[in-house]
Amino acid sequence: MNEALGYIFSLGFVYSILRVTTPILFATLGSVVAERAGTPNIALEAIMLFSALGGALGSGLTGSLWLGFLIAIASGLLITVMLAFFSLRLKADIILAGIALNLLGVGGTVFIMYTIIHDKGNTSSIATKTFPNLVIPGLNNVPVVGEILSGHNVLTYVAFLMVIVVWMLLFKTRLGLRIRSVGENSKAAESVGIHVERTQWIALLISGFITSLGGAFMSMGYMNGFGQNMVSGRGFIALAAAAMGQLHPVGAMFSALLFGTADAVSNVLAAARIPDELVKMIPYIVTIVGLVIYSVSMDRRKKKRVVRETRELS
Numbered sequence: 001m002n003e004a005l006g007y008i009f010s011l012g013f014v015y016s017i018l019r020v021t022t023p024i025l026f027a028t029l030g031s032v033v034a035e036r037a038g039t040p041n042i043a044l045e046a047i048m049l050f051s052a053l054g055g056a057l058g059s060g061l062t063g064s065l066w067l068g069f070l071i072a073i074a075s076g077l078l079i080t081v082m083l084a085f086f087s088l089r090l091k092a093d094i095i096l097a098g099i100a101l102n103l104l105g106v107g108g109t110v111f112i113m114y115t116i117i118h119d120k121g122n123t124s125s126i127a128t129k130t131f132p133n134l135v136i137p138g139l140n141n142v143p144v145v146g147e148i149l150s151g152h153n154v155l156t157y158v159a160f161l162m163v164i165v166v167w168m169l170l171f172k173t174r175l176g177l178r179i180r181s182v183g184e185n186s187k188a189a190e191s192v193g194i195h196v197e198r199t200q201w202i203a204l205l206i207s208g209f210i211t212s213l214g215g216a217f218m219s220m221g222y223m224n225g226f227g228q229n230m231v232s233g234r235g236f237i238a239l240a241a242a243a244m245g246q247l248h249p250v251g252a253m254f255s256a257l258l259f260g261t262a263d264a265v266s267n268v269l270a271a272a273r274i275p276d277e278l279v280k281m282i283p284y285i286v287t288i289v290g291l292v293i294y295s296v297s298m299d300r301r302k303k304k305r306v307v308r309e310t311r312e313l314s
Helices: 002-008 011-036 044-062 065-089 094-117 145-149 154-172 174-184 186-191 196-222 234-244 249-271 276-313
Strands: none
Touching: 011 044, 011 145, 011 154, 011 174, 011 196, 011 234, 011 249, 044 065, 044 094, 044 196, 044 234, 065 094, 065 196, 154 174, 154 196, 154 249, 174 186, 174 196, 186 196, 196 234, 234 249, 234 276, 249 276
16 A cells, blocks of 8 residues: 555656546547537547447558547447437437447447457557657756656547647637537527537537547557457546636636546555555546535536626626
């Protein structure tokens, strides 16, 4: 236990937080884009599962890292298209459609894996290609900072750069303005000529693409291959992180880092022979506590706003 506590207060632990946060951050940013358009992407878990499986099988069977990566993205986008088709075209409830796809992801990935390589647990029978770690010249020699920021998987850097990309998309482009307008008031947006359904389709596809990057990282960076239900609720944690970040890319990033820290702590405690059932609860306990704090703070803000508006009117 002392060794575990010592590691938690080390630079190596901070390094691991960024690594563990990567898939959560991708999914959180994907959730932010979808929520901004008024189309909550509940199927984040399924998207990550299928993209992780696609990356593992694609790169392992073809022997190509980039072809496997493209298959991973295509697999995640396929699930996104299904969600968009059911909810936007067939007018099914998007929450129920997302839940159905998540259930499909848990069993469907195992079925596909068994059908192709005749394994039910993982893809260890094939050699999955993984993205390399990137040592940043100059930065790796800087004390403390270099140990934390240099040497991460390429997709980890992509995840944090994606925060800037999503921020620019939402707040600095015409498409972003349309996405936010549709999410805030679809009827008002439609009255000024914005095609609501098309905009929501685009938002969901962008959301699915970003989330698929997180799934690809799971099997081609975080681990070397796909394992049954390897996403382990990160899609649901991402929904909470997006809400706590108030659907802003920067706020979502800090929320994702909070949940990534909880996940990293659970990994350390697991190695300290603490009961596995207790360790696995930590990220989800933090999620519940975080949502409670977020709900209380939002309620207080609403009350203060009502009081302020009442005083202004009087």
